[in-house]
Amino acid sequence: MTIGTKLRELREQKGLSQGDIEKATGLLRCYTSRVENGHTVPSLSTLEKFAGALDVKLYELFYGGEEPPAAYKMSSLKDMPELAGPKGAAARFQIKLEKLLKNMPESDRKVLLNLAKKLAAR
Numbered sequence: 001m002t003i004g005t006k007l008r009e010l011r012e013q014k015g016l017s018q019g020d021i022e023k024a025t026g027l028l029r030c031y032t033s034r035v036e037n038g039h040t041v042p043s044l045s046t047l048e049k050f051a052g053a054l055d056v057k058l059y060e061l062f063y064g065g066e067e068p069p070a071a072y073k074m075s076s077l078k079d080m081p082e083l084a085g086p087k088g089a090a091a092r093f094q095i096k097l098e099k100l101l102k103n104m105p106e107s108d109r110k111v112l113l114n115l116a117k118k119l120a121a122r
Contacts, residue, residue: 003047006061008036010054024053057107062114071106 011021018029018036027049034040035050042050051058059068101109 002038003042003061004036004038006064007032007050007054010056010060011036014054016054021050021053025049059107059111059114062111062118068110071110 011018018032021027021032022029027046031040035042035046047061048058051061101112104112
């Protein structure tokens with residue numbers, strides 16, 4: 001499911017028109033139409049506006065499950081023996097990335113990880 005399809009589905013479930021979204025977000029109705037039809041890919045800040053107008057959490061625009069996604073479990077270098085040795089730089093990068101992710105709010109971390117999963121699936 002594309003982001004546009006998900007936006008249309010949520011908008012219709014809530015009984016909102018594209019005009020209602022325009023009033024709530026300030027985004028033109030024709031822009032909403034272009035997003036819903038897959039002609040335009042919105043920025044993250046625009047997706048935040050859509051999520052606010054639809055009264056959903058941002059991750060719900062990317063996630064199709066009924067329950068919220070499971071929390072990401074951070075690992076340590078000790079848990080990654082396969083990355084030791086010549087691949088040690090990759091392990092150090094992962095640990096550095098995990099430290100940065102720990103400082104993010106959990107909701108933002110979930111959105112980022114789900115977005116990465118979607119991009120990796122392409």
